[in-house]
Amino acid sequence: MWLTKLALLLMVAVSLFGPERSESQTFRHSSNIPNFWDPNIRIPKPEGFKIDRLRFLTTTDFPPFNFIDRNRLLSGFHVDLARQICSELAILQLCQIQALPWDELDKAIENGEGEAIIAGLEMTNAQRKKYDFSMPFLHIPARFVALRDSGLSEPMASSLFKKKTALIKGSSHAHYFKDIFSNRQFVEFVSFANAKKALIDKSVDALFGDAVSLSFWLTSQSNSNCCRFVGGPYLSIEYLGNGMTIAVAKNQPKLVEAINYALRRINDNGTFRELYLRYFPLSLY
Numbered sequence: 001m002w003l004t005k006l007a008l009l010l011m012v013a014v015s016l017f018g019p020e021r022s023e024s025q026t027f028r029h030s031s032n033i034p035n036f037w038d039p040n041i042r043i044p045k046p047e048g049f050k051i052d053r054l055r056f057l058t059t060t061d062f063p064p065f066n067f068i069d070r071n072r073l074l075s076g077f078h079v080d081l082a083r084q085i086c087s088e089l090a091i092l093q094l095c096q097i098q099a100l101p102w103d104e105l106d107k108a109i110e111n112g113e114g115e116a117i118i119a120g121l122e123m124t125n126a127q128r129k130k131y132d133f134s135m136p137f138l139h140i141p142a143r144f145v146a147l148r149d150s151g152l153s154e155p156m157a158s159s160l161f162k163k164k165t166a167l168i169k170g171s172s173h174a175h176y177f178k179d180i181f182s183n184r185q186f187v188e189f190v191s192f193a194n195a196k197k198a199l200i201d202k203s204v205d206a207l208f209g210d211a212v213s214l215s216f217w218l219t220s221q222s223n224s225n226c227c228r229f230v231g232g233p234y235l236s237i238e239y240l241g242n243g244m245t246i247a248v249a250k251n252q253p254k255l256v257e258a259i260n261y262a263l264r265r266i267n268d269n270g271t272f273r274e275l276y277l278r279y280f281p282l283s284l285y
Helices: 002-015 077-088 103-110 172-180 190-201 211-218 253-268 272-281
Strands: 054-058 066-068 096-097 129-134 142-147 165-167 185-189 206-210 228-233 247-249
Touching: 054 077, 054 103, 054 129, 077 096, 077 190, 077 253, 129 253, 142 190, 142 211, 165 172, 165 190, 172 185, 172 206, 185 190, 190 206, 206 211, 211 228, 247 253, 253 272
Parallel strands: 054 096, 165 185, 165 206
Antiparallel strands: 129 247, 142 206, 142 228
């Protein structure tokens, strides 16, 4: 069983940077810029696409994806991506981006106050009954962080022998680690802050978690340049979800097709790269 899991782990890690595929996701690595689009799939611009207006709904509490900046303006990766989608579809004058509390998004769509949600809404079976979803444009990997002089590196299953890894109790990343690295030691913490402190204090040898949260910590002053990413990145649809998508109100297939067309164009013409580097100066990958 352990050899099977180790083989799976190595396949996931290697396939991120090579021609193999992991869990039906295609990924090509270039300068740490993720690309999940299959180059063999062509997405044509939908014929007869017309819309009176395109209202994207988002939130303000999910940096760097959507937040209020120092000038009190709605900003973020999702906000700029929505604008670029409208630009690719040549409908900038018909586009609006509105921020609402998370628990009001569903009601706003139901009441016809928006056409799409770009706020990290998870593509679950339950949500599929309410929305149609675009193709994923970004997957958030899991990563390990360790002290700079730790010496940890791939293959992590070997590097972590007789080492302790900090996990956030109850997180999907903790479940993933326990399954894939089932023979390796771990310590669970109730908060990210406690896990980080344990790593800095050398009570543990590594911290495994969400790459976005970890990247922000690594670039913050509180990190004091103590730590770095090691190993990975790791992707898992089963544990980490289907990736970042745009949720569209039901029964608008032309709009979904148009958004997919725009997303692919944004990826292929370099715009996605620019947005990614702007909001993730320390690559998640």
